[in-house]
Amino acid sequence: MKMICTLFLFSLLFSSTYALDFCVGDVKGPESPAGYLCKPSAKVTVDDFVFTGLGIAGNTSNIIKAAVTPAFSAQFPGLNGLGISIGRLDIAVGGVIPFHTHPSASEVLLVLQGKICAGFVSSANTVYLQTLTKGDVMIFPQGLLHFQLNGGGTPAIAYVSFSDPSPGLQILDFALFANDLSSALVEATTFLDDAQVKKLKSVLGGTG
Numbered sequence: 001m002k003m004i005c006t007l008f009l010f011s012l013l014f015s016s017t018y019a020l021d022f023c024v025g026d027v028k029g030p031e032s033p034a035g036y037l038c039k040p041s042a043k044v045t046v047d048d049f050v051f052t053g054l055g056i057a058g059n060t061s062n063i064i065k066a067a068v069t070p071a072f073s074a075q076f077p078g079l080n081g082l083g084i085s086i087g088r089l090d091i092a093v094g095g096v097i098p099f100h101t102h103p104s105a106s107e108v109l110l111v112l113q114g115k116i117c118a119g120f121v122s123s124a125n126t127v128y129l130q131t132l133t134k135g136d137v138m139i140f141p142q143g144l145l146h147f148q149l150n151g152g153g154t155p156a157i158a159y160v161s162f163s164d165p166s167p168g169l170q171i172l173d174f175a176l177f178a179n180d181l182s183s184a185l186v187e188a189t190t191f192l193d194d195a196q197v198k199k200l201k202s203v204l205g206g207t208g
């Protein structure tokens with residue numbers, strides 16, 4: 001009996017030691033603020049820790065002429081629980097990643113190619129703005145509104161990493177104009193005029 005108990009304890013210790021190494025996300029299940037539940041260790045393979053595809057340009061044929069390729073925990077389950085993630089930005093000439101926030105992460109941006117004009121606004125409404133070129137890095141503190149736009153005549157590429165496996169993304173213009181919040185309320189809460197609100201709702205696919 002004592003022997004069996006010791007063995008049981010030993011295996012318990014062992015399995016919990018493994019469990020502490022990582023918690024590869026079971027991305028078919030629900031995601032909570034704490035991330036995904038862990039995939040059983042026996043089913044984890046090296047592929048869970050490798051993401052392929054950030055060498056490929058995103059498709060910038062869209063209204064913002066820019067693309068974000070995320071390697072967040074939903075796409076890259078090995079990140080689950082580790083407090084980090086990464087992605088790629090492609091910004092064509094004239095393109096912009098409009099004002100947005102990542103509610104749960106700070107961001108580090110590293111320019112690989114081209115010229116990127118980037119800025120964020122603090123809660124004191126101070127603007128921190130810089131034009132970045134190859135090899136420059138800028139950080140965007142958690143939750144603050146920020147943007148990046150192509151400030152040159154060639155396509156720009158950057159890698160962005162985040163302090164959360166699922167940083168979240170809220171784009172200001174989409175929040176204001178791409179849903180069914182009534183124009184009257186958008187106008188009342190932003191002080192914008194009716195024509196401007198209706199125009200942006202129509203461009204961004206909002207109603208009301």
Ligand SMILES: *[C@@H]1O[C@H](CO)[C@@H](O)[C@H](O)[C@H]1NC(C)=O
Binds near residue numbers: 059060061062
């Ligand atoms: C890029 O996106 C546009 C618009 O959705 C689409 O028409 C085009 O085929 C895409 N290009 C590639 C290479 O996927």
